Amino acid sequence: MPAEERRRREALYRHGGAAWPVGAQAWRAAAAEVLARNHFDWIEGGAGEEWTLEANREAFKRWRLRPRMLAGNSSRDLGVDVLGTRCPAPFMLAPIGGQTVVHPEGELATARAAAAAEIPMVVSTAASHRVEDVAGALGDAPRWYQLYWVSDQDVTQSFLRRAVSVGCEAIVLTIDSPRLGWRDRDLRNAYNPHLEGHGIGQYTSDPVFRSRLARPPEEDERAAGAAMVKMFPNASLTWNHLAWLREQTRLPLLVKGVLTAEDARLARDTGMDGGIVSNHGARQLDGEVAALDALPEVRDELGPDATILVDSGIRRGTDIVKALALGADAVLVGRPYLYGLAVGGDAGVAQVLRALAEEVDLALGLVGAHGATSVDRSFVTEAPR
Numbered sequence: 001m002p003a004e005e006r007r008r009r010e011a012l013y014r015h016g017g018a019a020w021p022v023g024a025q026a027w028r029a030a031a032a033e034v035l036a037r038n039h040f041d042w043i044e045g046g047a048g049e050e051w052t053l054e055a056n057r058e059a060f061k062r063w064r065l066r067p068r069m070l071a072g073n074s075s076r077d078l079g080v081d082v083l084g085t086r087c088p089a090p091f092m093l094a095p096i097g098g099q100t101v102v103h104p105e106g107e108l109a110t111a112r113a114a115a116a117a118e119i120p121m122v123v124s125t126a127a128s129h130r131v132e133d134v135a136g137a138l139g140d141a142p143r144w145y146q147l148y149w150v151s152d153q154d155v156t157q158s159f160l161r162r163a164v165s166v167g168c169e170a171i172v173l174t175i176d177s178p179r180l181g182w183r184d185r186d187l188r189n190a191y192n193p194h195l196e197g198h199g200i201g202q203y204t205s206d207p208v209f210r211s212r213l214a215r216p217p218e219e220d221e222r223a224a225g226a227a228m229v230k231m232f233p234n235a236s237l238t239w240n241h242l243a244w245l246r247e248q249t250r251l252p253l254l255v256k257g258v259l260t261a262e263d264a265r266l267a268r269d270t271g272m273d274g275g276i277v278s279n280h281g282a283r284q285l286d287g288e289v290a291a292l293d294a295l296p297e298v299r300d301e302l303g304p305d306a307t308i309l310v311d312s313g314i315r316r317g318t319d320i321v322k323a324l325a326l327g328a329d330a331v332l333v334g335r336p337y338l339y340g341l342a343v344g345g346d347a348g349v350a351q352v353l354r355a356l357a358e359e360v361d362l363a364l365g366l367v368g369a370h371g372a373t374s375v376d377r378s379f380v381t382e383a384p385r
């Protein structure tokens with residue numbers, strides 16, 4: 001074992017469990033302890049019966065690794081390049097809005113942790129902090145921007161312009177949320193973070209959005225939240241509209257929320273540079289397919305050269321290796337870093353990211369792979385039902 005790896009492993013065993021939770025379930029439990037019930041439910045909940053939420057995890061459980069022995073892989077290359085963005089490990093931080101719900105510093109704390117690890121962060125349109133401030137916290141670290149195409153196109157265009165001006169390297173258009181899903185937990189708790197001023201920082205700082213308000217958000221935050229909630233649904237959007245988006249920027253464009261070969265084809269044919277196979281962490285349509293189960297059909301449809309990411313249900317390094325095996329170039333990590341944020345601010349996020357990278361490295365090591373890009377379908381098999 002190379003000295004550097006041995007040093008890291010020894011440190012893990014020496015300090016490991018003492019300071020921080022170990023493993024995704026322990027982080028989740030720790031987050032549940034520190035958060036108010038309605039806040040925890042908001043991050044944790046899925047749509048409806050939460051069948052898809054369960055299915056996301058079941059899919060990872062069902063796919064099993066086929067390790068190859070004596071591979072001579074004493075060091076592994078964890079890094080991947082995704083549309084020109086360098087990732088030191090095969091994951092990025094998923095776009096998650098309203099992070100001040102779990103920690104007062106919200107996206108700023110997450111950005112500091114991402115920057116320290118040089119792991120790219122996808123900044124959400126529904127962030128609580130302005131994209132300019134998140135970019136400041138990121139320093140020189142890589143960042144992408146997740147766009148919600150709201151029903152006011154001038155506001156959408158303004159969001160995009162701002163993202164480009166703070167150095168975002170790619171735009172991720174989320175297409176699975178033309179309206180908000182039916183989320184039992186939030187309805188039960190009567191909880192909508194936007195009405196309490198979370199997740200509206202992009203909007204309240206936007207000159208075009210502000211021009212739509214009767215009174216400035218500083219005077220009436222609730223009305224600004226309500227205006228955001230009203231502007232959010234955009235169910236009239238079609239694939240044909242993507243030509244407009246293509247004209248707005250030369251940056252790589254990805255669509256997030258692809259779950260079928262049909263939509264993968266449409267994304268490619270409308271000039272998108274990549275697709276993210278995702279069911280939004282099962283928060284939108286209950287009963288829809290687990291993201292991991294949709295991944296092989298999307299990869300098969302688009303072929304080996306297309307850029308495809310996946311998220312929804314990733315909790316472990318072994319999950320990431322399975323996703324790579326089933327055709328992902330990289331993955332987005334969602335709830336796990338939110339748990340870290342809730343429990344320990346930027347230090348908590350940093351620990352989650354560090355442990356995850358370590359898990360990926362160990363899983364690659366034990367599965368017999370030489371790096372993140374050398375994992376193919378021969379490394380997984382579906383467990384007999």
Ligand SMILES: Cc1cc2nc3c(=O)[nH]c(=O)nc-3n(C[C@H](O)[C@H](O)[C@H](O)COP(=O)(O)O)c2cc1C
Pocket residue numbers: 042043044094095096097124125126127146174256278279280281282283311312313314332333334335336
């Ligand atoms: C609390 C919360 C807020 C989210 N906000 C956004 C968002 O603003 N934009 C977006 O595209 N996806 C959003 N997502 C979805 C994530 O980007 C990602 O698809 C999801 O978290 C993956 O599922 P997992 O966390 O179970 O792995 C959010 C997810 C959660 C849990």
